[in-house]
Amino acid sequence: MIEVRALHVTLQEKTLLSDISFRLNAGDYLVVVGPNGAGKSSLLKAMMGIIDKDSGEILFHDQALSDYSQRELARLVSYVPQSSGRELPFAVEDFLKMSRYAHHSALSEWQPDDQAAVEDALRITNTAQFRQRQMTTLSGGESQRVMIAAALAQQTPVMLLDEPTSYLDPHHQVEVHRVIARLNEQLGITVIEVSHDINHAGQKGRQVLALADAQAVWQGPGEIFLEQERLQRLYQQEFVFVTHPRSGRTIALADPL
Amino acid sequence: MTATTKLSLLSLLSLAVMLMAPFAGLGDIADELVRQQILYEIRLPRTLFAFVAGAGLALCGMVFQAMFHNPLATPFTLGVASGASFGAALTVFLGLNVSLLGFDAITLGAFTGALAAISFVYGISRLHYSFSIETLLLTGVATSFFFSSLILFTQYLSDINDSFRILRWLMGGLSISGYQSLLQLLPIVAFSVGIMIWLSRELNLLMAGDDIAISRGVAVKRVRYLLFFTTSLCVGAIVALCGPIGFVGMMVPHICRLIIGTDHRWLIPATLIFGGGFLILCDTLARLVIAPAELPVGIITTLLGGPFFLWLLVRSRRSA
Numbered sequence: 001m002i003e004v005r006a007l008h009v010t011l012q013e014k015t016l017l018s019d020i021s022f023r024l025n026a027g028d029y030l031v032v033v034g035p036n037g038a039g040k041s042s043l044l045k046a047m048m049g050i051i052d053k054d055s056g057e058i059l060f061h062d063q064a065l066s067d068y069s070q071r072e073l074a075r076l077v078s079y080v081p082q083s084s085g086r087e088l089p090f091a092v093e094d095f096l097k098m099s100r101y102a103h104h105s106a107l108s109e110w111q112p113d114d115q116a117a118v119e120d121a122l123r124i125t126n127t128a129q130f131r132q133r134q135m136t137t138l139s140g141g142e143s144q145r146v147m148i149a150a151a152l153a154q155q156t157p158v159m160l161l162d163e164p165t166s167y168l169d170p171h172h173q174v175e176v177h178r179v180i181a182r183l184n185e186q187l188g189i190t191v192i193e194v195s196h197d198i199n200h201a202g203q204k205g206r207q208v209l210a211l212a213d214a215q216a217v218w219q220g221p222g223e224i225f226l227e228q229e230r231l232q233r234l235y236q237q238e239f240v241f242v243t244h245p246r247s248g249r250t251i252a253l254a255d256p257l
Numbered sequence: 258m259t260a261t262t263k264l265s266l267l268s269l270l271s272l273a274v275m276l277m278a279p280f281a282g283l284g285d286i287a288d289e290l291v292r293q294q295i296l297y298e299i300r301l302p303r304t305l306f307a308f309v310a311g312a313g314l315a316l317c318g319m320v321f322q323a324m325f326h327n328p329l330a331t332p333f334t335l336g337v338a339s340g341a342s343f344g345a346a347l348t349v350f351l352g353l354n355v356s357l358l359g360f361d362a363i364t365l366g367a368f369t370g371a372l373a374a375i376s377f378v379y380g381i382s383r384l385h386y387s388f389s390i391e392t393l394l395l396t397g398v399a400t401s402f403f404f405s406s407l408i409l410f411t412q413y414l415s416d417i418n419d420s421f422r423i424l425r426w427l428m429g430g431l432s433i434s435g436y437q438s439l440l441q442l443l444p445i446v447a448f449s450v451g452i453m454i455w456l457s458r459e460l461n462l463l464m465a466g467d468d469i470a471i472s473r474g475v476a477v478k479r480v481r482y483l484l485f486f487t488t489s490l491c492v493g494a495i496v497a498l499c500g501p502i503g504f505v506g507m508m509v510p511h512i513c514r515l516i517i518g519t520d521h522r523w524l525i526p527a528t529l530i531f532g533g534g535f536l537i538l539c540d541t542l543a544r545l546v547i548a549p550a551e552l553p554v555g556i557i558t559t560l561l562g563g564p565f566f567l568w569l570l571v572r573s574r575r576s577a
Binding site: 049070071073075078089101102154 | 326455459465466471473474475477514519520
């Protein structure tokens with residue numbers, strides 16, 4: 001349902017993405033990994049129409065991105081930006097309601113199914129208890145869940161998430177990833193997530209796209225991603241591998257020696 | 258208190274100001290006929306004119322604050338009003354006498370100047386992908402200086418009478434008589450208000466930042482150009498008729514946000530009502546302070562606005 005072909009993006013003569021291609025089916029979960037500045041965020045922004053591409057194609061349902069109006073695109077794809085630290089002057093529920101923009105025209109009224117979408121999003125992300133709170137009073141973990149809830153209220157079959165777990169403590173990282181997994185597995189939402197967590201990427205059921213210097217250096221299924229030579233080339237860093245004592249999964253650890 | 262209650266209270270307050278303002282300083286005129294004439298031909302149109310101009314200025318400020326996510330960003334701080342002033346001054350100096358779609362030459366000149374200024378400031382801010390609000394404000398300051406010196410240049414070349422008229426006009430005043438200026442301004446402000454109400458959901462989303470607004474489905478570029486055009490038209494028309502009246506667009510929407518919140522479906526009517534009432538109040542003060550002479554209202558608003566600007570600056574520094 002998603003196809004990216006030979007995507008090329010530059011900004012002020014700097015190449016952000018060069019010759020990126022991949023395909024995803026509905027319900028896939030793609031984790032985009034790579035060192036800082038590799039172009040991961042740019043890929044999501046290009047797919048959301050936030051930055052313009054120079055050449056190549058981005059297709060949703062075999063239709064080019066440029067053939068969608070921004071409003072049509074927002075009914076198909078939602079986006080959770082990297083935490084900007086900027087304070088948003090809204091109450092949580094109002095912010096979620098604003099996500100229903102693409103389902104409305106300038107004159108249309110708030111409908112029961114709009115409210116239902118907001119309620120579902122609050123429930124799934126476990127944020128209903130602070131619906132009345134101002135966004136400025138939320139902690140990092142709460143605020144990240146609200147950002148996901150707001151994207152969810154948009155009710156799109158595709159969701160793009162830019163480092164949704166950075167700046168979160170281990171408990172909230174697990175919780176946010178559990179929410180995303182639930183969206184993917186139970187609601188069948190196609191997920192593209194940018195992450196620095198290689199062990200999160202290297203799991204069964206995930207696709208991995210590794211970017212370095214604006215180029216795709218590897219793509220494949222998550223369960224074979226964690227491999228010494230590959231990680232070393234990607235991050236310029238030695239790794240050691242251990243087996244998780246309970247799940248039996250391979251875990252990669254950056255080796256400081 | 259609900260938003261409806263707050264809005265009703267604001268309306269009552271504003272209405273009271275509007276009803277009382279025409280009578281202020283009218284008591285000592287004994288002749289009933291003269292009194293009537295002053296009331297209907299001077300005071301009433303002036304009060305209504307102040308309301309429309311104040312509402313327009315406040316709403317344009319509100320739009321800029323939403324678009325740039327900062328209370329310090331207004332058509333005045335970003336040099337748009339200076340651009341409009343120069344456009345108007347140049348039209349007067351050159352003695353241009355064209356009209357288009359019912360707008361006179363000075364309005365067209367001010368509109369063009371406003372549009373040029375905002376295009377310039379916005380263009381500069383886009384040169385760097387990660388521009389900061391400081392860069393934007395400094396660009397605005399530089400633009401203001403640039404246009405101010407162009408105005409001085411025009412003034413220097415003018416004869417003493419024109420030069421004095423330009424100076425008085427630059428102080429910002431509402432000394433009109435009759436209803437002509439009001440009828441000239443009203444449709445432009447009404448059009449702008451219509452556009453803003455139509456775009457109130459988009460304005461809400463723009464407050465959350467461009468990336469979020471785009472991902473929610475707002476065609477941000479198109480909305481922004483439409484709003485630049487509308488505010489340039491509105492600021493241009495007001496500047497052409499009253500001169501640059503500073504800081505109304507900064508203080509009023511910010512105070513309204515504190516009172517009624519950030520939802521533009523409420524903020525727009527609140528800003529309109531408060532902005533109108535506020536300028537009437539300032540104008541009444543300007544008439545009474547050194548009566549029987551009167552001050553240009555721009556002096557009053559700037560005297561209030563300067564400290565307000567500093568307060569905002571200190572506050573935003575502390576929270577950052």
